[in-house]
Amino acid sequence: MHKHILLIVLAILCCSSTVRSEEEYCQQKIDELFVAGQRCPAYASIRNGKMVNPDDLVLEAGRKYGAHELLSLDRDFDPQEQWVYVHVPERYPTQYRNRWVRRMCGSLQKFPYDNNGQKTGRWDKFVLSLSWLPGQCMKYSEYKRPECIYSIPLDYSATNFVFQEFRPEDSDNKAYNFCGTQKDNLEKYSKCKFPEVACVSCGFDKFNDVIPSIYWKSCMERSAWYKHGTCTFWTPEQYFTIAANLVRQFNKSGISGFMQKNIGTEIDSNSLMNEIKNHYGEEAGQHISLQCEKIDEELLLIGLEIYLPGHIEIGDNLKELIEEAPNKPKKETHCKGKIKISAF
Missing domain, CATH: 2.30.30.40 (SH3 Domains)
Known part of the structure; x- marks a missing residue:
């Protein structure tokens, strides 16, 4: 009393x-x-x-x-x-x-903090990182990821972009990492050292196409969730549902058709960016960055990054999100001139 x-x-x-x-x-x-x-x-x-x-x-x-x-x-x-x-x-x-x-x-x-002491919820954008898996596997071939060893040319991940990570960033382009969780004893490429993602209702199998690590059990989705997903206001189900939906929209826009026509060949990087602009508008070049890596004297496409607004909901239209997004940071790209579209 x-x-x-x-x-x-x-x-x-x-x-x-x-x-x-x-x-x-x-x-x-x-x-x-x-x-x-x-x-x-x-x-x-x-x-x-x-x-x-x-x-x-x-x-x-x-x-x-x-x-x-x-x-x-x-x-x-x-x-x-x-x-x-x-x-x-x-x-x-x-x-x-x-x-x-x-x-x-x-x-x-209370707001959780990330491992750099940043208070969550202060981001102004999300960055959706997509992987061109055949090229990514050339870069990381020494790590023997199962999806790199066992994928075949007819797989979805061999002919479409797939999920890499989905991170919130602040106005200084600093990503939020490991919010409310510890990264002790987690080696850089040992994704399965992360605990399983606690998401009973997720039905992770529905993401197998755009997140192949789930099918191949290489645990990349664990890394994505604990590194960046924990810094969002979403549940694991919301985080992966939103990400998977955006990846599928990007591929279905016509981009995957363009990629499939050019698999195994060299193309001018501008032709890929022009194809993206055809589907997402001239300003898309201000919000999307190509990612390349030089391996054995060849410049390989390994993925791309899409800059999106700081507020996203399940079912949002990717084209509209890109139109609303802040511009990508101004930094030099490695994807200039001829780039190789790798194949499995």
Whole structure:
């Protein structure tokens, strides 16, 4: 009883400077994560007891959102009468980017930090890194990855780009790595030293085409999740579903057809970039970088990187995301002139 009274007194003292009215009894600034425990209505306004949700927006269960304010409408600070002000994706109109959700709909957590001491949630873009596996295998042939040893020319991964990694970056182009997890005893190329990704409902088999390491059990997906996925606000299922969807969209746009026509040959790097621009617009060159490596005097295509906005949802259209994305950093590319499209 005494403890309960003390908590109320402390809360009143904490909030006394932010009291606005009898209804908005206590409103305080916070800087935390709100983890939705279920699908929750997200209101643009809750003023005077009127719940306004103009587009029927709901928070997705398991998804994390930045939380900026905590509002208590009850003098006893009953959690059922508390609301959290959360940030939603930037593509919503400005007036709808922040929403009120009931505190009981989820839980508040501290922001995790990455291994460089960066606080998560401060990124302004994502970078989707795709691999041209036949070329990548030439670069990493000494590591004997199963997908490099056993893949055949008819495999999806032999004729399409596949997933490499999906990372959030800040405005200084610094990637977020290993958030809330340790990388002790994890050797650079021993991906299977990472624990299995805890995702009971993922059904990882559905990603076999664009993430061949899952099928071949070389554990690249573990590395991607623990290195970068843990720094996002997504669950493992959301992280891999979004990434796989974007990779498939890129291939289905017509890019894979162009690649298949040129497998085993040398092409001008500009012809590949022009093909990408044909499907994703002239400005795509500002958001996509080719990745090459010189091996045995040949310049091999090993993959590419696509720069995307800092807010992405399941089912988003890749072309629209590229149009909204910040420009890639200005750095010299190794993919100049003739490049080899390797084959298995």
